[in-house]
Amino acid sequence: IKSLPAEVTNLPNVRDQKTSRKSIIKISIGAPDLSYAELRKITDNIADSLELVDGVSEVVKDGYLDREIQIRINPNKLYQHKLSLPQIIDSIAKRNARYTVGQNHSERDEKIIVVLAKFDQAESVGDVIIKSTFQGPIVRLKDIAQIESGNVEEKSIIRVNGKKGFILRVRKQAQADVITTVDLVKEKITDLNSKYDNQLQIFYSSDMSKYVRNRLKIVTNNGMMGLLLVLIVLGAFLSFKTAFWVAVSLPVSLLGTVALLGASGETINLVSLAAMILVLGIVVDDSIIVAESIHHHKQRGEDRFESAKR
Secondary structure, three states: OOOOOOOOOOOOOOOOOOHHHHHEEEEEOOOOOOHHHHHHHHHHHHHHHHOOOOOEEEEEEEEOEEEEEEEEEHHHHHOOOOOOHHHHHHHHHOOOEEEEEEEEOOOOOOOOEEOOOOOOOHHHOOOEEEEOOOOOEEEEEEEEEEEEEOOOOOOOOOOEOOEEEEEEEEEEEOOOOOOHHHHHHHHHHHHHHHHHHOOOOEEEEOOOOHHHHHHHHHHHHHHHHHHHHHHHHHHHHHHHHHHHHHHHHHHHHHHHHHHHHOOOOOOOOHHHHHHHHHHHHHHHHHHHHHHHHHHHHHHHHHHHHHHHOO
């Protein structure tokens, strides 16, 4: 596309929005009596446990600040040692690296040799040599900067009852049933909360299963109402035998649909339930028309097989 307005600086991109990438439920986790570090550790354990639940493909953590090593340079000491920020950045980058140095040249068990020199503690960062000469002293990073462990900058504010908390977004597998998966997730959360002496405050939101449950309830209610009306109306105007066979078509159609969905690897979702609601009326109409035609020909004295054929 080359005819975009001049204000558009970034080119558009196309994303494949799969249902498995959509979260089926959001779980807010808070604990007024626990520190951020303790709650974070518990949240990690909960997320790992939820990923083992049948039907769950991924658990995304929101409000989860990654750890980082924060370096605060003292400008006065920087000037005192005649150093610049690019020098410090270059020294840290050279020390904080992961690179390969070759192979072990073994014919039977060949391996690649990797040097891991990335920082994992604030203390090790302070030992980085920034400046070293034969005449002067060795200047290390801890001599000109304050180094401490912290968290990345918070870009989204998440609070549970006014205190820092976390949100877990649970995604299901492509062929998993949303109702069953959500029930298993809630059951797992209840077990985990009891494991931590019910210290956690758990809130659920964006529960997609309630929409599917609502559609399923509509299908069930419409099926029961249609079954009752068919029995009453056809029993009053035609015969109870005809009414019975027409009424049988409703549960047979619905149960057959559910069975075929399972056999084809599909699940009961909003789309399939909407289709059931639409088709339910068509099945009833067609059944009544066929049953009334058969009853009409039988009233004229024709054979039941011929009546069905006509």
